[in-house]
Amino acid sequence: MSSEELxxxxxxxxDFDYDPPQKDWMDPSVAFRKGxxxxxxxxxxxxxxxxxxxxxxxxxxxxxxxxxxWKETILDxxxxxxxxxxxxxxxxxxxxxxxxxxxxxHFFIGSGDPKNMPVLRAELMRSVYRNDFTAAGKxxxxxxxxxxxxxxxLKEWFYYFYQCTECRRCSVxxxxxxxxAEITMMxxxxxxLVGCNINWALEPVANCQRTGNHLGIQPHTFxxxxxxxxxxxxxxxxIKVNLPINKKGADVLxxxxxxxxxxxPGTFTLMGYLMLFHEIGLDYTWSTYASxxxxxxxxxxxELIKRLNAKIYLEAKRLGVKWILGGECGHMWRVVNQYMxxxxxxxxxxxxxxxxxxxxxxENAKSTxxxxxxxxxxxxxxxxxxxxxxxxxxxxxxxxHDSCNPSRAMGILEEPRYVLRNVCKHFYEMPENTIRxxxxxxxxxxxxxxxxxxxxxxxxxxxxxxxxxxxxMKHDVNRLACICAIDRATLIPLVDYWxxxxxxxxxxxxxGNALVMKGEKxxxxxxxxxxxxxxxxxxxx
Amino acid sequence: MNALYALFAVVAxxxxxxxxxxxxxLNVLFGAIVPYAAVSVFLIGVSYRVLKWATVPVPFRxxxxxxxxxxxxxxxxSPLESPHNGVYAxxxxxxxxxxxxxxxxxxxxxxxxxxxxxxxKRIVYSSNFFLWLGALAFHYCFLxxxxxxxxxxxxxxxFFVPLLQDLDGFFQVGxxxxxxxxxxxxxxxxxxxxxxxxxxxxxxxxxxxxxxPLFLLLGIAxxxxxxxxxxxxxxxxxxxxxxxxxxxxxxxxxxxxxxxYIHLFLVCVLVAYFPFSKLVHMAGIFLSPTRNMANxxxxxxxxxxxxxxxxxHTYEDWEEEFKDKLIAAGLPLDKG
Numbered sequence: 001m002s003s004e005e006l007x008x009x010x011x012x013x014x015d016f017d018y019d020p021p022q023k024d025w026m027d028p029s030v031a032f033r034k035g036x037x038x039x040x041x042x043x044x045x046x047x048x049x050x051x052x053x054x055x056x057x058x059x060x061x062x063x064x065x066x067x068x069x070w071k072e073t074i075l076d077x078x079x080x081x082x083x084x085x086x087x088x089x090x091x092x093x094x095x096x097x098x099x100x101x102x103x104x105x106h107f108f109i110g111s112g113d114p115k116n117m118p119v120l121r122a123e124l125m126r127s128v129y130r131n132d133f134t135a136a137g138k139x140x141x142x143x144x145x146x147x148x149x150x151x152x153x154l155k156e157w158f159y160y161f162y163q164c165t166e167c168r169r170c171s172v173x174x175x176x177x178x179x180x181a182e183i184t185m186m187x188x189x190x191x192x193l194v195g196c197n198i199n200w201a202l203e204p205v206a207n208c209q210r211t212g213n214h215l216g217i218q219p220h221t222f223x224x225x226x227x228x229x230x231x232x233x234x235x236x237x238x239i240k241v242n243l244p245i246n247k248k249g250a251d252v253l254x255x256x257x258x259x260x261x262x263x264x265p266g267t268f269t270l271m272g273y274l275m276l277f278h279e280i281g282l283d284y285t286w287s288t289y290a291s292x293x294x295x296x297x298x299x300x301x302x303e304l305i306k307r308l309n310a311k312i313y314l315e316a317k318r319l320g321v322k323w324i325l326g327g328e329c330g331h332m333w334r335v336v337n338q339y340m341x342x343x344x345x346x347x348x349x350x351x352x353x354x355x356x357x358x359x360x361x362x363e364n365a366k367s368t369x370x371x372x373x374x375x376x377x378x379x380x381x382x383x384x385x386x387x388x389x390x391x392x393x394x395x396x397x398x399x400x401h402d403s404c405n406p407s408r409a410m411g412i413l414e415e416p417r418y419v420l421r422n423v424c425k426h427f428y429e430m431p432e433n434t435i436r437x438x439x440x441x442x443x444x445x446x447x448x449x450x451x452x453x454x455x456x457x458x459x460x461x462x463x464x465x466x467x468x469x470x471x472x473m474k475h476d477v478n479r480l481a482c483i484c485a486i487d488r489a490t491l492i493p494l495v496d497y498w499x500x501x502x503x504x505x506x507x508x509x510x511x512g513n514a515l516v517m518k519g520e521k522x523x524x525x526x527x528x529x530x531x532x533x534x535x536x537x538x539x540x541x
Numbered sequence: 542m543n544a545l546y547a548l549f550a551v552v553a554x555x556x557x558x559x560x561x562x563x564x565x566x567l568n569v570l571f572g573a574i575v576p577y578a579a580v581s582v583f584l585i586g587v588s589y590r591v592l593k594w595a596t597v598p599v600p601f602r603x604x605x606x607x608x609x610x611x612x613x614x615x616x617x618x619s620p621l622e623s624p625h626n627g628v629y630a631x632x633x634x635x636x637x638x639x640x641x642x643x644x645x646x647x648x649x650x651x652x653x654x655x656x657x658x659x660x661x662k663r664i665v666y667s668s669n670f671f672l673w674l675g676a677l678a679f680h681y682c683f684l685x686x687x688x689x690x691x692x693x694x695x696x697x698x699x700f701f702v703p704l705l706q707d708l709d710g711f712f713q714v715g716x717x718x719x720x721x722x723x724x725x726x727x728x729x730x731x732x733x734x735x736x737x738x739x740x741x742x743x744x745x746x747x748x749x750x751x752x753x754p755l756f757l758l759l760g761i762a763x764x765x766x767x768x769x770x771x772x773x774x775x776x777x778x779x780x781x782x783x784x785x786x787x788x789x790x791x792x793x794x795x796x797x798x799x800x801x802y803i804h805l806f807l808v809c810v811l812v813a814y815f816p817f818s819k820l821v822h823m824a825g826i827f828l829s830p831t832r833n834m835a836n837x838x839x840x841x842x843x844x845x846x847x848x849x850x851x852x853x854h855t856y857e858d859w860e861e862e863f864k865d866k867l868i869a870a871g872l873p874l875d876k877g
């Protein structure tokens with residue numbers, strides 16, 4: 001289902017207000033309304049990964065077929081995690097319910113449902129914490145804000161913790177830095193203990209564990225796909241770019257999210273990478289084993305993050321590369337920047353990254369030994385190593401969507417903007433409350449970007465859609481650039497719904513357009529195969 | 542309803558102190574035993590809480606980054622929003638604790654009609670400094686009032702007290718001179734309370750535990766103000782009592798007045814309640830992993846003390862599984 005097939009019109013979707021309902025929030029009852037939740041994970045995926053309680057069930061079923069000791073499992077799991085994660089223990093204790101976070105969540109803004117206020121989302125779990133883990137709660141119960149963990153509460157957790165995209169926007173505004181993503185991650189780990197997971201978040205993990213990437217693409221198909229893009233590039237530029245796969249002894253291992261070799265418009269970005277590396281003569285390699293940069297483990301449990309992420313260092317070691325370069329991806333960079341080295345390092349078999357073209361040392365990546373493609377490309381541009389013709393992007397009026405994780409878990413704000421300004425002449429920022437550290441989620445991150453969840457995605461997509469619409473009206477913006485593969489999939493229905501006429505693009509797609517390659521034929525087509533500088537006409541069709 | 546429970550609790554506590562002192566003559570209980578008990582509970586409770594937090598490991602460096610990271614030398618980074626070392630992380634924390642940096646960012650949204658927007662409405666952002674201002678005024682006035690009270694705890698009176706008294710009573714209104722902080726304190730707490738009632742979202746999430754400290758603080762401030770400006774108590778005797786408590790030779794002089802005991806008892810309740818409530822955020826903020834760590838993850842490896850080996854699909858097993866396909870695609874094998 002695309003957003004166009006969503007049978008709720010924007011006017012109807014916006015027919016709500018922010019006044020809380022009569023019902024006390026402690027009442028856990030949830031109506032699993034079609035379009036607002038994700039389907040359960042298929043048992044085969046749980047079995048492959050060795051996760052508990054594989055079975056056929058759906059969230060709208062009355063009987064969730066929970067194991068008999070489910071409550072004990074959850075409470076033990078909470079106890080265990082309270083002693084392992086200071087974040088969890090602290091965030092259960094110190095919230096003062098000031099409400100600063102309340103209207104910072106895209107799902108609250110687009111739904112008005114008070115349980116989507118970050119503070120209340122966390123209270124859903126905090127109430128159980130107070131009831132079972134604090135003296136006041138044990139004695140005073142409800143008066144102290146305690147709530148017993150019942151099956152209804154578990155279902156409510158499932159509904160609302162799979163209605164949080166772990167974007168961390170609320171955490172920016174919290175005076176104590178309480179990060180709802182941490183609480184959601186804990187909740188999802190606990191739900192996983194009793195087999196309450198969603199397929200869109202878990203199937204990619206099973207696929208990735210087996211084949212090396214979320215989409216389950218096997219090595220021969222991987223190679224076919226890349227060769228197809230190689231042909232496409234040859235059609236456009238007349239140059240057959242080199243395509244090193246599983247090449248031992250290369251300088252650099254290059255890892256991208258699998259979405260980029262699977263579907264448009266990520267594929268155009270991938271073509272941009274291929275052209276760039278060919279042009280600068282980078283000695284690098286793709287990998288069929290570590291063929292995924294993204295990590296849907298992040299949307300299930302810390303253990304699954306580690307299991308999937310391990311492949312990147314293992315492959316870098318096997319191939320004997322010097323360092324690792326990573327493509328445009330949001331949550332991949334959350335994992336690379338905040339988890340990889342801790343979980344699977346130290347990467348002492350690699351060298352501190354140095355650009356072989358400019359000699360720049362990437363000192364900020366000297367331990368993890370993994371560099372972001374935008375850092376790499378910005379450095380090339382700053383050293384004038386690339387010949388660029390930004391006028392090839394003249395028909396594009398571009399704005400930039402900061403993806404949640406690269407901004408709030410990493411702080412890569414200027415590099416993509418620098419690259420964009422070098423490759424296109426018409427660049428416009430969205431309003432300041434909606435970009436950089438205050439950026440809004442695409443509402444399909446953290447494993448929620450599935451079509452059965454379309455209504456909730458469009459609701460959560462409202463603030464981003466509104467901001468895009470604003471620059472579309474004001475500056476005739478027709479391209480929404482981003483550095484995230486999930487965005488490249490989920491922003492498309494979002495803009496179709498909230499800002500129709502705008503297309504979604506990766507930053508390196510525009511680099512590919514502007515890059516003047518040695519010996520290329522006269523460029524007539526963009527990466528998308530559209531005639532250059534006539535694309536604008538197509539937009540209005 | 543939650544607000545009523547909290548209000549009743551505070552009123553009951555006031556009555557308890559009043560009746561205890563005025564009818565049951567329990568001055569020693571309220572003037573010595575309760576204060577010692579309260580301070581003990583506070584010290585033990587807060588230490589327990591902080592130690593408990595501190596002993597829980599921080600497995601991952603999960604800084605919430607609010608600005609440009611330090612990367613390439615020619616890109617300007619925001620070290621206070623994205624600290625790249627411990628010094629800047631400490632400065633960021635100082636800004637948070639002393640100036641409530643994150644709260645300062647606060648905005649408010651509303652949905653306004655807009656014909657150009659799809660669906661006919663657009664989100665409007667407006668600045669919302671009041672929570673920041675109210676919180677800041679409340680906390681700083683509380684601090685100054687607490688410090689001013691050192692005139693009762695020190696002999697000779699510690700140097701900063703007259704200084705603060707002069708500053709605080711700068712406008713020299715009335716006799717005795719009105720302290721600005723007292724008035725601002727009541728206004729700020731009053732605002733925080735009114736906000737809980739009037740903001741529908743905040744009212745919806747408020748627990749009794751959110752109203753209780755506010756009523757308690759109003760009770761403390763109210764009794765204090767009454768004592769200072771309206772129903773005078775014998776300040777010399779109050780000081781005698783306090784110095785006795787501090788020197789561990791408690792003396793409970795007669796005739797201080799029950800208003801004082803109400804004031805003291807409410808303070809004791811606040812102090813004892815502190816470690817078991819959300820008020821511990823004062824200590825907790827310093828340990829918050831999203832705020833007290835540098836964003837230097839890729840430059841310095843963070844250690845997880847409980848890192849454990851997991852089941853990984855190794856390259857060898859993977860190659861075995863996809864061997865035929867690798868051969869068919871002409872991709873090299875490790876095991877020839």
